[in-house]
Amino acid sequence: MANPTNLSRRMTLSNIVQAITTYGPISRASVAKMTGYSKQTVSEIVSSLEEDGWVQTVGRTEGNVGRRAVVYEIVPDAALVASVDLGGTKVRVALCNLSGAVVAEVAEPTCKDGGEAVVDQIARMVNGATSNLGIAPSKIRVAVIGVPGVPDLETGHINLAPNIIGIDRIDFSSLLRVRLGIEVIVENDVNLAALGEHWMTHQGDKDDLVFLSIGTGIGAGVVIGGQLVRGATGGAGEVGFIPFGADPTEPESLKVGALERVTATSAIVGGYQQETGMQKTVPEIFDAFVAGEEAAAKVLQTAASYIARTIGAIAAVIDPNCVVIGGSIGAREELIRMIEQEIARNFPRSIPVEASVLGNHAALAGGTAVALSRLHIALFARDLPGANIVVPPPEIETFQEGAA
Amino acid sequence: MANPTNLSRRMTLSNIVQAITTYGPISRASVAKMTGYSKQTVSEIVSSLEEDGWVQTVGRTEGNVGRRAVVYEIVPDAALVASVDLGGTKVRVALCNLSGAVVAEVAEPTCKDGGEAVVDQIARMVNGATSNLGIAPSKIRVAVIGVPGVPDLETGHINLAPNIIGIDRIDFSSLLRVRLGIEVIVENDVNLAALGEHWMTHQGDKDDLVFLSIGTGIGAGVVIGGQLVRGATGGAGEVGFIPFGADPTEPESLKVGALERVTATSAIVGGYQQETGMQKTVPEIFDAFVAGEEAAAKVLQTAASYIARTIGAIAAVIDPNCVVIGGSIGAREELIRMIEQEIARNFPRSIPVEASVLGNHAALAGGTAVALSRLHIALFARDLPGANIVVPPPEIETFQEGAA
DNA sequence: TCATTAGTTCGTCAACTAACCGAACTAATA
DNA sequence: TATTAGTTCGGTTAGTTGACGAACTAATGA
Numbered sequence: 001m002a003n004p005t006n007l008s009r010r011m012t013l014s015n016i017v018q019a020i021t022t023y024g025p026i027s028r029a030s031v032a033k034m035t036g037y038s039k040q041t042v043s044e045i046v047s048s049l050e051e052d053g054w055v056q057t058v059g060r061t062e063g064n065v066g067r068r069a070v071v072y073e074i075v076p077d078a079a080l081v082a083s084v085d086l087g088g089t090k091v092r093v094a095l096c097n098l099s100g101a102v103v104a105e106v107a108e109p110t111c112k113d114g115g116e117a118v119v120d121q122i123a124r125m126v127n128g129a130t131s132n133l134g135i136a137p138s139k140i141r142v143a144v145i146g147v148p149g150v151p152d153l154e155t156g157h158i159n160l161a162p163n164i165i166g167i168d169r170i171d172f173s174s175l176l177r178v179r180l181g182i183e184v185i186v187e188n189d190v191n192l193a194a195l196g197e198h199w200m201t202h203q204g205d206k207d208d209l210v211f212l213s214i215g216t217g218i219g220a221g222v223v224i225g226g227q228l229v230r231g232a233t234g235g236a237g238e239v240g241f242i243p244f245g246a247d248p249t250e251p252e253s254l255k256v257g258a259l260e261r262v263t264a265t266s267a268i269v270g271g272y273q274q275e276t277g278m279q280k281t282v283p284e285i286f287d288a289f290v291a292g293e294e295a296a297a298k299v300l301q302t303a304a305s306y307i308a309r310t311i312g313a314i315a316a317v318i319d320p321n322c323v324v325i326g327g328s329i330g331a332r333e334e335l336i337r338m339i340e341q342e343i344a345r346n347f348p349r350s351i352p353v354e355a356s357v358l359g360n361h362a363a364l365a366g367g368t369a370v371a372l373s374r375l376h377i378a379l380f381a382r383d384l385p386g387a388n389i390v391v392p393p394p395e396i397e398t399f400q401e402g403a404a
Numbered sequence: 405m406a407n408p409t410n411l412s413r414r415m416t417l418s419n420i421v422q423a424i425t426t427y428g429p430i431s432r433a434s435v436a437k438m439t440g441y442s443k444q445t446v447s448e449i450v451s452s453l454e455e456d457g458w459v460q461t462v463g464r465t466e467g468n469v470g471r472r473a474v475v476y477e478i479v480p481d482a483a484l485v486a487s488v489d490l491g492g493t494k495v496r497v498a499l500c501n502l503s504g505a506v507v508a509e510v511a512e513p514t515c516k517d518g519g520e521a522v523v524d525q526i527a528r529m530v531n532g533a534t535s536n537l538g539i540a541p542s543k544i545r546v547a548v549i550g551v552p553g554v555p556d557l558e559t560g561h562i563n564l565a566p567n568i569i570g571i572d573r574i575d576f577s578s579l580l581r582v583r584l585g586i587e588v589i590v591e592n593d594v595n596l597a598a599l600g601e602h603w604m605t606h607q608g609d610k611d612d613l614v615f616l617s618i619g620t621g622i623g624a625g626v627v628i629g630g631q632l633v634r635g636a637t638g639g640a641g642e643v644g645f646i647p648f649g650a651d652p653t654e655p656e657s658l659k660v661g662a663l664e665r666v667t668a669t670s671a672i673v674g675g676y677q678q679e680t681g682m683q684k685t686v687p688e689i690f691d692a693f694v695a696g697e698e699a700a701a702k703v704l705q706t707a708a709s710y711i712a713r714t715i716g717a718i719a720a721v722i723d724p725n726c727v728v729i730g731g732s733i734g735a736r737e738e739l740i741r742m743i744e745q746e747i748a749r750n751f752p753r754s755i756p757v758e759a760s761v762l763g764n765h766a767a768l769a770g771g772t773a774v775a776l777s778r779l780h781i782a783l784f785a786r787d788l789p790g791a792n793i794v795v796p797p798p799e800i801e802t803f804q805e806g807a808a
Numbered sequence: 809t810c811a812t813t814a815g816t817t818c819g820t821c822a823a824c825t826a827a828c829c830g831a832a833c834t835a836a837t838a
Numbered sequence: 839t840a841t842t843a844g845t846t847c848g849g850t851t852a853g854t855t856g857a858c859g860a861a862c863t864a865a866t867g868a
Contacts, residue, residue, distance in 0.1 A: 318722065
C-alpha cells in the first residue's frame with residue numbers, strides 16, 4: 001500500500017511522510033492540521049504506513065487538555081543507506097538509518113590495486129558491516145559513493161582521479177551496482193562535502209553555500225538553492241583552474257591550475273623552501289608560524305591572500321551566504337583568521353567564512369544526505385513533479401571528526 | 405472556472421494549459437495522448453478554458469485518416485504583460501501577449517529628474533501604449549522592470565544604480581505597483597538579459613548559461629538549471645569585483661572592481677591613451693584596430709586577455725554550457741575572436757563563447773519571459789508545488805536589434 | 809466514375825472508482 | 839464541562855474505462 005499508483009494519492013502520502021519525518025514524533029491530528037488534510041485521510045494513510053512497517057507509535061501525549069493523542073514516528077531502521085567516502089588513502093563506509101543515525105562505520109586503507117579491486121573492497125566492506133550487525137543486507141536500499149575525481153554519468157568512468165589507478169577505465173558505478181544489487185550514486189567527494197555541511201549545519205536560511213577544500217589541491221563544492229551545481233561538464237567548483245595567481249598560460253598552470261599553484265600544499269612547501277632553503281611539511285610550517293617564525297608567517301600570509309582572493313572570485317560570481325573551509329590545510333584556525341583579514345583587504349564587502357564543522361567526515365555526511373533524500377523519493381514520491389524531500393539531519397556529533 | 409479550488413484539478417489544468425501553450429495549435433485528442441489524461445478530462449477542461457476565453461479553436465486538421473480534429477490554441481491576446489528596460493539613457497517598454505509577440509513597443513529618453521519622476525514616466529509609457537492600441541489597460545496583468553542596479557527585495561530600493569538619481573531612496577517597486585495597479589517585478593537588467601538569451605536561444609539542452617555584459621562596466625547574469633542565480637545579497641554576477649587584474653587592495657579597485665578596471669571602457673580608453681597619448685572613444689579604437697593600427701591591437705588584446713580570464717574564472721566556479729557576450733564593447737565580433745583565442749591560452753579546456761543574438765533587446769526579452777512565466781503561474785498554477793511553466797519563445801526577430 | 813465497405817480517429821455519454829472532506833459521533837482527559 | 843483525539847458514514851469531486859456515434863480516408867468493385 002505504500003506505493004499507490006494514483007498520482008494524487010502518492011502526493012498525499014509523500015506530504016504526510018514528509019511531515020512525520022520532519023516533525024515526528026507527531027500525532028495524526030497534528031499532521032492533519034499541518035498538512036491541511038482531514039483527520040480521516042491522515043488516519044487512513046498512517047495506518048497503511050504502519051501496516052507496511054514504515055511508521056510506528058511511540059507513546060502518547062500527556063498533560064494537554066483533551067484526549068491523549070497517539071504519537072507516531074518513522075521506523076528508523078525500516079531501511080538503511082550506505083555512504084562511502086573513497087579517498088586516495090582510506091575508504092570510509094557508514095551505514096545510516098532513516099533518521100540519519102550511523103548504525104555502523106568502518107574504515108580501511110584503500111586497496112592499492114585500484115580499478116575493480118576497489119569495487120570489490122567497497123562491496124565487501126558494505127556487506128561486511130551488515131553481517132557484523134546481524135542486519136539483512138536487503139535493508140540497504142541506496143549507496144552513495146564519494147570519489148576524488150569527476151564521475152562521468154554516461155560512461156561510469158571516474159576521471160581526474162590520479163590517486164586511484166585504473167578507476168578512469170572501468171564503469172565504476174555499474175560494476176558496484178551489480179555487486180551490491182542496489183541503486184548506486186557516484187559523486188565527487190568535495191561536492192558531497194558541500195552537501196554534507198549544508199545538510200548538517202546550514203539548512204534553511206542559508207541555502208547558497210560553497211565548501212572550499214584546501215589540501216594537496218584546492219577545489220570547491222557549490223550548493224545553490226539547496227541544490228548541488230555540477231556544471232555542464234561536471235567541472236563546477238574546480239576553482240584551482242581560475243586563471244589568475246600563477247601565470248595561467250604556463251603548461252604547469254594548464255595542467256594543475258593557475259590558482260592551485262599558489263594556494264595548495266606545494267605552494268606553501270615550495271614558498272617556504274625558497275624563503276629559507278629548508279624543506280618542511282605543511283604542519284611543520286604551521287608549527288613554526290605559531291612559534292613566531294617570520295618566514296613561515298610570510299609564506300602562509302601569501303597563501304592566505306590568494307585563498308582570500310579565490311573566495312572573492314567565487315563571491316563575485318555566485319555570492320553565496322557562506323564559504324565553509326575544509327581540507328588538511330583549510331582546517332587550520334590560524335589560516336582562517338588570516339583569510340578573513342585578507343578578504344577585508346581585497347574585496348569590497350564581507351564574506352562569511354567558517355571552518356568546516358565536520359572535518360574529514362563531511363563527504364560521508366553529504367553522501368548520507370543524498371542517499372536518504374533519494375531513498376525517500378524512491379519510497380514515497382516516485383515520479384512526483386518537483387519532489388525534493390529534505391530529511392532532517394541527525395545530531396551533529398553523528399558525523400563529527402573522530403567518530404571513526 | 406479557470407481557477408479551481410482543488411489542488412489536483414489545478415494541477416490537471418496547469419498540465420493541459422502547458423501542453424496547449426507549448427505544442428498548440430493542438431487537438432484535444434493529442435493533448436490527451438501527451439498528458440496521459442483521458443479524452444473526457446481534457447475535453448472538460450478545454451471547454452471550461454474556452455468558456456473563459458483562454459483558448460480558442462483555430463480550424464481543423466486535414467489530410468489525416470479518420471475524423472477531423474478540432475484544433476485549439478491559447479488566445480494570444482487574452483492577457484498582456486509589460487516588459488520595461490530602464491536604462492540610464494533610455495526607457496524601453498514592450499507590451500507582449502501570451503504567445504510572446506510584441507504588440508506594442510515604445511522608447512523614450514530616461515527622465516533626468518530620477519526618482520519618482522521615472523516611476524511616473526514608466527507608468528505613463530505603459531498606459532500610453534495600451535490606449536494607443538485601443539486595448540483595455542486591465543488586459544495587462546504583470547510588469548517586469550529591468551533596472552541598472554541591484555534591487556533590494558525588502559525595501560524596494562534599487563542600489564548601485566548611479567545613472568538614475570534618487571532611485572536608491574524610494575520604494576520603487578511599491579510605487580510602481582500602486583501606479584500600475586498590477587503585479588510588478590523588479591530585476592537587474594543584466595540578469596534579465598541572461599534570462600532573455602536563455603529563453604530565446606538556449607532553452608532545453610543548454611540550461612546553464614552566463615550572460616557577460618561588457619561596456620562602461622562589466623557584469624554577468626548567471627542562469628543555472630534554467631533558474632536565475634541572484635546570490636545571498638543580490639551580488640551574483642558582479643564579476644567586475646573578482647579580486648584579480650588590477651591590484652584589488654587599491655581603493656579604486658574596492659570601489660569599481662579590480663577586474664572591471666582592466667576590462668571595461670575606461671581600461672581600453674585609458675590603455676590607448678597611455679600607449680599613444682591620444683584620447684579616442686572605444687568605437688574609434690576598434691576602427692583603428694580594423695585599420696591595422698598596432699597600438700589599438702595591443703590595447704584590445706590586453707582587454708581580451710583579461711576578459712578571457714574572467715570567463716575562465718566563471719567557468720572554474722560554475723562551468724556553464726555557454727557564455728554569451730553582450731554590451732557595447734562585448735558585441736564586437738573582432739573582440740570575441742580575440743577572447744576565444746585567449747581562453748585557449750589561459751584555460752585548460754574550451755568554453756563555448758557566443759555573441760549576444762538579441763543585442764540591447766536582451767533584457768526586454770528576459771523581462772517578457774519572466775512576466776509570461778509569472779502570469780501563467782498566477783493564472784493556471786496558483787500554489788502548485790514545483791510549478792515552473794516555461795512559455796515557448798516567439799520568433800527570434802521579435803526581439804532582435806532595431807525592432808525599436 | 810461512383811457507390812460501398814473497411815479501417816481509423818475524434819469526441820461524447822454513462823457507469824464506475826479513488827480520493828478526500830465534512831459532519832456526526834465516541835473516547836479520553838484537564 | 840470544555841476540549842482534543844480519533845472513527846464512522848455519507849457525499850462530492852476528479853478522473854478512468856468502455857461503448858458508441860460521427861466523421862473522415864482509402865481501398866474495392868461494378
